[in-house]
Amino acid sequence: MTTLIQQVANGLVLGSSYALIALGLLLIFGVLHVPNFAHGQMYMLAALVTIHATQGGLPYLLAMLAGLAVVGVIGTAMWLGVFRPLERGPRVAMFIAALALGVIFEEGARLIWGGLPVAIDPPIAGVVDVGGVRIGTFRLLVLCGTVATLLAVWWLVYRTRFGRMLRAAAQNRDAAMLIGVNVRRVSTYAFAIGSMLAGVAGALLAGTKPFTPFEGFFPTLVAFIILILAGTRRLGAVVAGGFAVGIAQVLVAGYISPALQTTVVFAALILVLAVMPAGLQRGVRA
Numbered sequence: 001m002t003t004l005i006q007q008v009a010n011g012l013v014l015g016s017s018y019a020l021i022a023l024g025l026l027l028i029f030g031v032l033h034v035p036n037f038a039h040g041q042m043y044m045l046a047a048l049v050t051i052h053a054t055q056g057g058l059p060y061l062l063a064m065l066a067g068l069a070v071v072g073v074i075g076t077a078m079w080l081g082v083f084r085p086l087e088r089g090p091r092v093a094m095f096i097a098a099l100a101l102g103v104i105f106e107e108g109a110r111l112i113w114g115g116l117p118v119a120i121d122p123p124i125a126g127v128v129d130v131g132g133v134r135i136g137t138f139r140l141l142v143l144c145g146t147v148a149t150l151l152a153v154w155w156l157v158y159r160t161r162f163g164r165m166l167r168a169a170a171q172n173r174d175a176a177m178l179i180g181v182n183v184r185r186v187s188t189y190a191f192a193i194g195s196m197l198a199g200v201a202g203a204l205l206a207g208t209k210p211f212t213p214f215e216g217f218f219p220t221l222v223a224f225i226i227l228i229l230a231g232t233r234r235l236g237a238v239v240a241g242g243f244a245v246g247i248a249q250v251l252v253a254g255y256i257s258p259a260l261q262t263t264v265v266f267a268a269l270i271l272v273l274a275v276m277p278a279g280l281q282r283g284v285r286a
Contacts, residue, residue, distance in 0.1 A: 015246020024197030040216030046199030056237035075195025117210035
């Protein structure tokens with residue numbers, strides 16, 4: 001039983017990154033309907049910038065802020081320079097542009113940092129032992145930081161004027177413009193915040209594992225799978241989906257085979273859609 005709880009604890013750390021990445025994609029895809037397949041590259045870039053800045057002598061917290069600033073600027077530039085001009089065009093143009101951006105970011109990162117994994121030691125050492133379940137002190141702080149970020153996003157979306165404008169734009173952009181919502185400004189902020197949420201995941205996990213320039217593609221696919229299954233209207237379902245995927249991967253790796261931890265995500269998607277083509281959220285409601 002202790003081993004199972006240990007695996008679940010490890011899965012929560014991995015799932016925290018998926019939850020943040022999926023939540024960021026929810027803001028982008030749910031509000032702007034942009035299939036941003038370069039979203040996971042924000043996770044990768046924030047992690048590599050954090051690692052590089054830490055190796056350069058910057059305190060970890062400031063290095064994290066540097067990583068978030070970089071992906072926030074890149075995210076804003078992506079929306080203003082690429083996706084907004086394509087907004088009135090065919091969706092396939094956005095799809096192709098997003099794939100191209102993903103390749104550009106990966107190759108750019110490879111030229112800067114090389115193709116080999118880079119890593120840093122956790123900024124806070126030590127292990128917390130609770131009833132035989134051991135989790136690194138920094139990993140526990142990663143979970144706390146994730147929960148704090150998720151609560152902040154919930155407050156922003158459901159308790160602020162900006163959140164009301166964001167939800168109005170997500171439901172009906174034309175109607176939102178008629179009632180005075182500056183949809184263009186809200187869209188820019190949504191894309192920047194969504195990119196930075198993926199960046200938070202990367203910056204937090206930078207002290208827990210090695211990163212390469214090719215880390216972004218799989219988290220992007222996982223985030224889209226979570227949106228397909230959980231829907232694009234409920235933040236809680238998306239967050240729960242992220243943690244569930246992380247726990248499932250760790251359990252499969254620990255009890256069956258590490259080689260299958262990636263396969264299980266896609267197998268679950270195919271199984272669920274075969275039974276409920278509209279996804280879990282609509283399937284349960286029906």
